[in-house]
Amino acid sequence: MAHPEQPGAVEVHHPQPITLHPATTPLVPVEPRTVPAVQSIVLPDGRVVTGYTLxxxxxxxxxxxxxxxxxxxxxxxALGGIGFAAVCGGLVLLTSFIAALAAFVQQLIILAAVIFGGWIAVQVLGPRPTGGGTTVNIRKAVIKRNRFYQ
Structure with a gap:
């Protein structure tokens, strides 16, 4: 390791010139009117871009x-078929919803019939309040030849 006071080995790189080989194909002269015009544009940051207009x-x-x-x-x-195919899933859900709603309404009707029928049965078969009639207490009854003796 070198000390800071002593310089280390320094590598020096010398650039090598690029040698261009002559073109292998001959250049064809171009008429001046077919060369497109060069256009330059100055960008907002000050750079200049130059190029040919296309x-x-x-x-x-x-x-x-x-x-x-x-x-x-x-x-x-074709577009109608694609739209119909997209709607079919919704139609299946709609029919399922309608079937579920019909089953729910049917259950409500059955529940109402059971409750209302039970209320009617209690009204018809239930005990009636006495309205001041005659009460007869039978202690010993004898029935002979389809006749009732007290």
């Missing part, structure tokens, strides 16, 4: 009288 390639116009590959009717039918 013109979009023209898209061919559709020929008159040609029809699309898929008809609109077929697309509408």
């Amino acid at each position: 013109t979009p390639a023209p898209t061919p116009a559709p020929a008159a009288g040609t029809r699309p590959a898929v008809s609109r009717t077929a697309v509408n039918i």
Whole structure:
């Protein structure tokens, strides 16, 4: 380990020049009118970007009288089928809900019939308050030949 007072070994790197080989293909001269114009843009932070403007390639116009590959009717039918398939799950839940609601209403009707029927049975078969009639106490009764003797 070297002391701070003594410098250590120093490595020196010398840059090597890059040698360019001549192009293997001959350069073709270009007419000046086909070279696109160079455009420079100054960015807000002060940098300058320079480049060629690109013109979009023209898209061919559709020929008159040609029809699309898929008809609109077929697309509408397919979308309707997809929508119906998406709704089917909800329809199954809806029918299950309606069946459960019908069973619940049926149980309520049966409960009401049992309670109301029980109330009617108590009213009909239950003890009646006496309204001041005659009470007869039979201590010893004798029945002979379908006659009642007291």
